[in-house]
Amino acid sequence: MSSQHQVHYLLVNAHHTVADGWSLGVFLNELISFYKANVKGENVQLIDLPIQYADFAIGKNSKAAQHEASFPYHIGKNN
Structure with a gap:
C-alpha cells in the first residue's frame, strides 16, 4: 500500500x-x-498595500528629524 x-x-x-x-x-x-x-x-492577484515601505521610512525619518531639532529647545529650557 x-x-x-x-x-x-x-x-x-x-x-x-x-x-x-x-x-x-x-x-x-x-x-x-x-x-x-x-x-x-492561476496567476496570483495581490492587492496594493495602502502604504509602501519607502513611504513609511520617509515618514519615520521626518519624525526623527523633528524630534532631534527639538533637543536644543528642551536643553535650553532645563538649564
Missing part, C-alpha cells in the same frame, strides 16, 4: 526588527494567496 501524500514544511525565521505583527500578517496573507493560486493553476 502506497500513498501519494507528501508532507512539506515551511520554516520562516525572521528577526523581530524586520517582521512585526503587521508585516507577518501581510506575509501570511500573500503566501496563502500564492498557494491557492498555484493549486488552481
Whole structure:
C-alpha cells in the first residue's frame, strides 16, 4: 500500500526588527494567496498595500528629524 501524500514544511525565521505583527500578517496573507493560486493553476492577484515601505521610512525619518531639532529647545529650557 502506497500513498501519494507528501508532507512539506515551511520554516520562516525572521528577526523581530524586520517582521512585526503587521508585516507577518501581510506575509501570511500573500503566501496563502500564492498557494491557492498555484493549486488552481492561476496567476496570483495581490492587492496594493495602502502604504509602501519607502513611504513609511520617509515618514519615520521626518519624525526623527523633528524630534532631534527639538533637543536644543528642551536643553535650553532645563538649564
